């Protein structure tokens with residue numbers, strides 16, 4: 699088994715392997731094959747086979763530099779499409795960062811409401827009794843933070 703692995707590694711060394719373009723073409727081939735099952739269209743089937751053959755040929759190609767340039771060109775041409783798809787996926791990272799930011803704010807700032815207009819205000823914690831002037835209605839009141 700290890701010998702097989704070694705042989706595979708040797709076989710793939712110096713070859714292009716799978717990059718973004720290769721992955722996309724493979725996906726297109728799979729989608730076209732699914733379409734073939736539903737439509738029984740020979741044209742779609744041939745296109746699927748062509749995509750598959752192309753992706754395998756790319757993967758095994760030893761002209762790494764040329765394949766790299768193709769991939770770069772592909773990435774450039776699909777910037778807008780990829781941006782569109784990444785927008786569809788909810789940005790969990792940003793949301794998490796916001797929650798963390800709020801949490802840190804609450805740790806360092808006391809958040810309270812103005813007694814007269816209910817405007818949300820904040821002041822650094824740990825200062826004891828302070829005089830607060832509301833930023834909205836300019837009411838002055840004393841608050842322990």
Ligand SMILES: [Zn+2]
Nearest residue numbers: 812815832835
């Ligand atoms: Zn106020």
